[in-house]
Amino acid sequence: MKLSGKRVAVLATDGFEQSELTEPVNQLKQAGATVHVVSIKSGQIRGWDKKDWGDSIDVDKTVDEIDGTEYDALVLPGGVINPDRLRMNTRAVALVRKMFNDKKPIGAICHGPWMLVEADVVKDRKVTSWQSLRTDLRNAGAEWVDGEAIVDQGLITSRSPDDLPAFCNKLIEEIGEGRHEVREAV
Numbered sequence: 001m002k003l004s005g006k007r008v009a010v011l012a013t014d015g016f017e018q019s020e021l022t023e024p025v026n027q028l029k030q031a032g033a034t035v036h037v038v039s040i041k042s043g044q045i046r047g048w049d050k051k052d053w054g055d056s057i058d059v060d061k062t063v064d065e066i067d068g069t070e071y072d073a074l075v076l077p078g079g080v081i082n083p084d085r086l087r088m089n090t091r092a093v094a095l096v097r098k099m100f101n102d103k104k105p106i107g108a109i110c111h112g113p114w115m116l117v118e119a120d121v122v123k124d125r126k127v128t129s130w131q132s133l134r135t136d137l138r139n140a141g142a143e144w145v146d147g148e149a150i151v152d153q154g155l156i157t158s159r160s161p162d163d164l165p166a167f168c169n170k171l172i173e174e175i176g177e178g179r180h181e182v183r184e185a186v
Contacts, residue, residue: 001032015081018047036060063091078110087118
């Protein structure tokens with residue numbers, strides 16, 4: 001399996017967009033990765049499924065129990081509620097910043113890039129997101145582009161659940177091959 005031996009953290013809390021967490025988790029596991037859902041609270045977190053609350057999933061670790069060194073990559077699902085709550089937690093923000101500074105691949109989809117803004121890691125990076133974050137990302141120094149999966153030095157970003165196939169493919173590719181060049185999938 002392509003990602004055998006790789007460990008991936010998925011950082012989320014209540015209000016994550018259901019498909020933006022479950023689809024990458026399933027794809028990463030199918031590729032052979034060990035995947036842990038990491039949150040700011042223990043127990044379970046509840047997803048948001050398009051227009052209403054979705055399923056609850058188990059949390060494997062909290063941000064207080066890890067420091068990022070035990071993972072090879074990080075995934076930041078969207079949903080409006082999820083990253084807004086996460087960016088208020090200093091440990092969650094510090095985890096994103098540490099994994100970025102350690103040059104580990106980070107995938108962020110839809111509203112997930114809000115965490116990249118809060119961690120101050122998008123300056124001079126080419127990224128995409130849900131359209132309403134465009135100004136926030138530009139104000140943080142990023143070059144925002146409209147594309148389904150944008151890769152810039154191990155930072156993988158996508159716009160919405162519609163982009164999940166391209167997002168998951170690029171995420172698996174980055175984790176597996178460790179490429180760190182600017183690329184774009186259209």
